Amino acid sequence: MGPSPSPLDHKAKISEVFRSIQGEGKYAGVPQVFVRFFGCHMHCVWCDTPDSIGDGKQEFQEYGITDLLKEIRPLAKGCHSISLTGGEPLMQVDFLREFLPSLKAIGFTTYLETSGVLYQALAKVVRWMDIIAMDLKLPSSTGCRPFWKEHKEFLQIARRKEGFIKTVISKDTTPVDIMTAVRLVAKIAPETTLILQPNTFDLNHSVVQRCLDMQNVCRKYLEDVRILPQLHKFMNLR
Ligand code: SF4
8 A cells, every 4th residue: 555645745635726706795896816716515406606616517627726826826916815716715715725725815805605514514614714704505496405504503603704695686585584593593604694695596486576575574684685696697797
């Protein structure tokens, strides 16, 4: 049997590295470098990055820490932060544990975009995260099973950091799911901003009206509830 690989040998599967503006949530509009991690444990029916969720296609490149930093640095001038996005970045937590200290040592602000489910992985790397953009996955929106227990555990860790929660509202989203979500947030982290994001793929009057109705209801539980569509889609940006 050969020697065990050193932790520093960890490589990440990365779908793409690019610069754009953040298109979602509380930080919409800020310039970022996006590092899109390949692979996801979810199968949301409206996933807008199907090539990065690992569903049959294998579209990624492998990067070590030094090579990934080399890609990021020239793009990052004047950027607000480095978005670790996906897919689900926390699926590659062993790499993140080695990579994030290097990213922080250079002085970058780290911004995690996550499904808000893999709380054990988050606990291993939360110390290096500056901003956490956490999804709440409503089963009636995603078509997946409920993740209430996982979201609860995740939020208990994530609330130590700056951030917000986003939930996608589609034509199939039920008021019961939204109420379960808002009560969960109100119980654990009532100070958190909740973003209701109308689904880009069925952005019509009835979905917008559902967001408006639910904003009124959610504001009985939380101070800061906003409706925001995906800005980058309107501008034809990545
Ligand atoms: S969590 Fe995000 S990347 Fe994963 S399937 Fe859902 S939308 Fe796609």
